[in-house]
Amino acid sequence: MKPVTRTLAAFPGRLSALVLAGFWLLGAPSAHAGLFDDDEARRAILDIRQRIDAGRAATDALQAETRRLADDNAQLRRSMLDLQSQIDVMRADLAKARGQDEQLARDLAQVQQRQKDMAQGVDDRLRKFEPAAVKLDGQEFTADPAETRDYEASLALFRKGDFPGAQAGFITFVKNYPKSGYGPSALFWLGNAQYATRAYKEAIANFRSLLAAAPTHPRAPEAALSIANCQMELKDTRAATKTLEDLIKVYPESEAAGAAKSRLSKLK
Known part of the structure; x- marks a missing residue:
């Protein structure tokens, strides 16, 4: 226990705590099984550091992915809003076009009726002169x-x-x-x-x-x-x-x- 303790004393308090926690996570041997020598302690610390660094890298990668997904989601929402806006504009244009078509249809019907009335009037006038x-x-x-x-x-x-x-x-x-x-x-x-x-x-x-x-x-x-x-x-x-x-x-x-x-x- 003394060599480990002397070795841990050389590290700052937070790192010492992490090392001790790592021992517990890795299943530190019981007191009666013996103590690590300095090399073992050093390897344990390095292993813990690697795991911590890997965890931090994974966390950073996860956060980066989360931010990317958030950005993608925001971009998708903006795209959907733009698309909806375009759809609304197209609907308005279509409704306007339909209204114009209906008005044109009414105007055409009126013109045709006037032509029919005029033709009938001409026929009636001609009939007045026909035997x-x-x-x-x-x-x-x-x-x-x-x-x-x-x-x-x-x-x-x-x-x-x-x-x-x-x-x-x-x-x-x-x-x-x-x-x-x-x-x-x-x-x-x-x-x-x-x-x-x-x-x-x-x-x-x-x-x-x-x-x-x-x-x-x-x-x-x-x-x-x-x-x-x-x-x-x-x-x-x-x-x-x-x-x-x-x-x-x-x-x-x-x-x-x-x-x-x-x-x-x-x-x-």
């Missing part, structure tokens, strides 16, 4: 929209009792549309408007124009009867009788023929 099929007084023909408009306007005046206005309207119509399918009907109502205003001679002329232009027209028998009425108003009984007789002969199955027979009986 259309008309059925009037049992006759079918094609007429321009202007013809239909002017004819119906004049007829509306007649039905309202505005006979002078209707007369002027039908005169203008016959002049403007000499070949119109409305022609026979226009002449018929013109003659009736003139009859209503007591322009009997003018009425007779227009009724005769109807018979000459369209003798088979459904209004022809009525036109012939109207001629006879005008002649009776003019006190031309002879002419009226001849007109009624011709009416019965040419249109025997018509309602006008029945009326003509009744009037003939009164004239005779």
